[in-house]
Every structure is written in structure tokens, then in C-alpha cells.
Amino acid sequence: MSTISDDPLYRDPSLAQFYDTANRWGPDFDFCMRLAEGANSALDLGCGTGELTAALAATRNVTGVDPAAAMLDIARTRPAGDKVEWVEGDARTVRLGKKYDLIVLTGHAFQVFLTEEDQRSTLATIAAHLSPTGRFVFDTRNPGFRGERDVRHGRVRQLEHAELGAIEASDKSHYDEATGILSYENGYRVLSPGEHFAGRSKILYTPRDKLARMISDAGLTVDAWYGDWEGNPFHAQSREIIPVGRLA
Ligand SMILES: C[S@@+](CC[C@H](N)C(=O)[O-])C[C@H]1O[C@@H](n2cnc3c(N)ncnc32)[C@H](O)[C@@H]1O
CATH class of the missing domain: 3.40.50.150 (Vaccinia Virus protein VP39)
Incomplete structure (x- = not known):
């Protein structure tokens, strides 16, 4: 486990x-x-x-x-x-x-x-x-729905964090057809003062x-x-x- x-x-x-x-x-x-x-x-x-x-x-x-x-x-x-x-x-x-x-x-x-x-x-x-x-x-x-995996990859969104203000959220992903596992990285850039946070994870389809x-x-x-x-x-x-x- x-x-x-x-x-x-x-x-x-x-x-x-x-x-x-x-x-x-x-x-x-x-x-x-x-x-x-x-x-x-x-x-x-x-x-x-x-x-x-x-x-x-x-x-x-x-x-x-x-x-x-x-x-x-x-x-x-x-x-x-x-x-x-x-x-x-x-x-x-x-x-x-x-x-x-x-x-x-x-x-x-x-x-x-x-x-x-x-x-x-x-x-x-x-x-x-x-x-x-x-x-x-x-x-x-x-x-069976290809769109989701394609939309996630390379997506960048401008968002507003309640305390940190404007942030840029980005997704990168890779889908392995053989295992059904999508490996992805979520990145968050706080625009002021310019900090960047990122973490990787996996999900199964x-x-x-x-x-x-x-x-x-x-x-x-x-x-x-x-x-x-x-x-x-x-x-x-x-x-x-x-x-x-x-x-x-
Ligand atoms: C994508 S989030 C979904 C959170 C919430 N259900 C929602 O709709 O916003 C996935 C959640 O699953 C939790 N998780 C990971 N492993 C888990 C486990 N073994 N048992 C229960 N939850 C788990 C994570 O900590 C995370 O909070």
C-alpha cells in the first residue's frame, strides 16, 4: 500500500x-x-x-x-x-x-x-x-475523454489569492496510456513579491x-x-x- x-x-x-x-x-x-x-x-x-x-x-x-x-x-x-x-x-x-x-x-x-x-x-x-x-x-x-488531459497540459491561469493577491497557476502533465497514470506538476507564482512554489503528483484514470x-x-x-x-x-x-x- x-x-x-x-x-x-x-x-x-x-x-x-x-x-x-x-x-x-x-x-x-x-x-x-x-x-x-x-x-x-x-x-x-x-x-x-x-x-x-x-x-x-x-x-x-x-x-x-x-x-x-x-x-x-x-x-x-x-x-x-x-x-x-x-x-x-x-x-x-x-x-x-x-x-x-x-x-x-x-x-x-x-x-x-x-x-x-x-x-x-x-x-x-x-x-x-x-x-x-x-x-x-x-x-x-x-x-475515454481526451480533452481533459490535453487541457491540463501547459495551461496557465491568472488567479486571485485571498491573502497573496495575484498569482499565476500553471499545470504540466504527462499521461501514460499503458498504465493510465497522469504525472503532473502544479506551479504557483505569486506575482508580488515574486515567489514560486511547485509540486508534483500522480493520478490514476x-x-x-x-x-x-x-x-x-x-x-x-x-x-x-x-x-x-x-x-x-x-x-x-x-x-x-x-x-x-x-x-x-
Ligand atoms: C484533489 S483533492 C480533493 C479535495 C476535496 N475533496 C475537494 O473536492 O476539493 C484530493 C484529496 O485527497 C486526499 N488524499 C490523498 N490520499 C488520501 C487517502 N489515502 N485517503 C483519503 N484522502 C486522501 C488529499 O490529501 C487531498 O486532500
């Missing part, structure tokens, strides 16, 4: 501080908020800086799990962060002794698991924590059919496969693979 110890984007506070600027509230979080209607409890695995986690906690009991202390440090200080139970833990192995009405992994957190063994362990964690009527949802980029087998093997079943967070059905060239399911 690999660890996240070599993943500076989340572990290193000087890189984690850019996460919220580069990753804003979007249709993924709107989708999860709608799915959470009627749920009394939610578990956010790989919750990161906890923007969705804290929003879910406004009206229900919520636990956020992430192994990166630097991400959780940001999560704890956000408004409503005190309503969440934050757990520094690993989605592959954590056992909380509770069941939840909704389990989410957003921001493509499922793709940080680079081996089938790690993916299966994470799906087992979902199964172990779902209430009998509970539902799960997560997103993983579709290897998994075909839908393989994912479907692993989900089924974990004792879970999928009610709907979406191809984007706007709620369109999955098809071979969809941007995303988004299963919404429950215990089989």
Missing part, C-alpha cells in the same frame, strides 16, 4: 495554501448538496480543505477524513468548520464505527489511489460506512467497466452513472465517470 508522504500538493502547507484559489465551488458541490437533501449524516472521504464538508455540516452530522494535516488545518478554520468532525486518516483503512446516509469523494479524490488494491480498499471503506438506505457518489475522470466490477465486488450497486456534474448520463466520451449508488 502506497502512502501520500510523497504528495507535496496536499502535505506541504506552502502548496496547500493555493488549493482553494485553484479549485472553487462548482457544479460538483451543487450536485452533492442536492443529493444530501434528506440525509441526516454525511462522510466526506479525501475532504481536503473542506469547503463542501463544511457546507454539508450546516444541517447534518458530518465527518471529513483526509491524511493531509496541511489541508485539514485550512478546513478547521473555515466558517462552520467547527461543526465538522475532522479526522486525519486514510480512506483506504479508516473505520469510524458509524454509518452515514451519504458518502462523497469529490475533486477526483478517487484518482489519488494509484493501484487497484488501493481503489478496492477505498470502496470497502465506503461499503463499511453506508447506512442501509445510504448513498455514495464520487467522480473520476474518464480515460480507470475505465468505467473496470470501475463497475470493483464497485460490485465491494458489495455496492450503482443506480445511475453520470458523465458530468450537470447530470448528463455517462457515455464513452463523457468528461467524467460519476457513479451514484448504495449497498447492494
Whole structure:
């Protein structure tokens, strides 16, 4: 089992501080908020800086799990962060002794698991924590959609950091068709006083059919496969693979 110890984007506070600027509230979080209607409890695995986690906690009991202390440090200080139970833990192995009405992994957190063994362990964690009527949802980029990988490579974005002001965020990436692993580097240049931060990481792309087998093997079943967070059905060239399911 690999660890996240070599993943500076989340572990290193000087890189984690850019996460919220580069990753804003979007249709993924709107989708999860709608799915959470009627749920009394939610578990956010790989919750990161906890923007969705804290929003879910406004009206229900919520636990956020992430192994990166630097991400959780940001999560704890956000408004409503005190309503969440934050757990520094690993989605592959954590056992909380509770069941939840909704389990989410957003921001493509499922793709940080680079081996089938790690993916299966994470799906087992979902199964172990779902209430009998509970539902799960997560997103993983579709290897059948070329656009995402091409868009990421060489992309430069001008962004505004809440404390540091204007920054330039850059992505470089290389996709290995044979393994489905995308190696990438995220760079952040603070324009004044001109500091540069960069970190490398890897994510795994998994075909839908393989994912479907692993989900089924974990004792879970999928009610709907979406191809984007706007709620369109999955098809071979969809941007995303988004299963919404429950215990089989
Ligand atoms: C791309 S971020 C997504 C964060 C958040 N879910 C969001 O939507 O913004 C991926 C997160 O997965 C976390 N992660 C990495 N390894 C993990 C593991 N073994 N178990 C749980 N989370 C993990 C990282 O620390 C990081 O916070």
C-alpha cells in the first residue's frame, strides 16, 4: 500500500495554501448538496480543505477524513468548520464505527489511489460506512475523454489569492496510456513579491467497466452513472465517470 508522504500538493502547507484559489465551488458541490437533501449524516472521504464538508455540516452530522494535516488545518478554520468532525486518516483503512446516509469523494479524490488494491480498499471503506438506505457518489475522470488531459497540459491561469493577491497557476502533465497514470506538476507564482512554489503528483484514470466490477465486488450497486456534474448520463466520451449508488 502506497502512502501520500510523497504528495507535496496536499502535505506541504506552502502548496496547500493555493488549493482553494485553484479549485472553487462548482457544479460538483451543487450536485452533492442536492443529493444530501434528506440525509441526516454525511462522510466526506479525501475532504481536503473542506469547503463542501463544511457546507454539508450546516444541517447534518458530518465527518471529513483526509491524511493531509496541511489541508485539514485550512478546513478547521473555515466558517462552520467547527461543526465538522475532522479526522486525519486514510480512506483506504479508516473505520469510524458509524454509518452515514451519504458518502462523497469529490475533486477526483478517487484518482489519488494509484493501484487497484488501493481503489478496492477505498470502496470497502465506503461499503463499511453506508447506512442501509445510504448513498455514495464520487467522480473520476474518464480515460475515454481526451480533452481533459490535453487541457491540463501547459495551461496557465491568472488567479486571485485571498491573502497573496495575484498569482499565476500553471499545470504540466504527462499521461501514460499503458498504465493510465497522469504525472503532473502544479506551479504557483505569486506575482508580488515574486515567489514560486511547485509540486508534483500522480493520478490514476480507470475505465468505467473496470470501475463497475470493483464497485460490485465491494458489495455496492450503482443506480445511475453520470458523465458530468450537470447530470448528463455517462457515455464513452463523457468528461467524467460519476457513479451514484448504495449497498447492494
Ligand atoms: C484533489 S483533492 C480533493 C479535495 C476535496 N475533496 C475537494 O473536492 O476539493 C484530493 C484529496 O485527497 C486526499 N488524499 C490523498 N490520499 C488520501 C487517502 N489515502 N485517503 C483519503 N484522502 C486522501 C488529499 O490529501 C487531498 O486532500
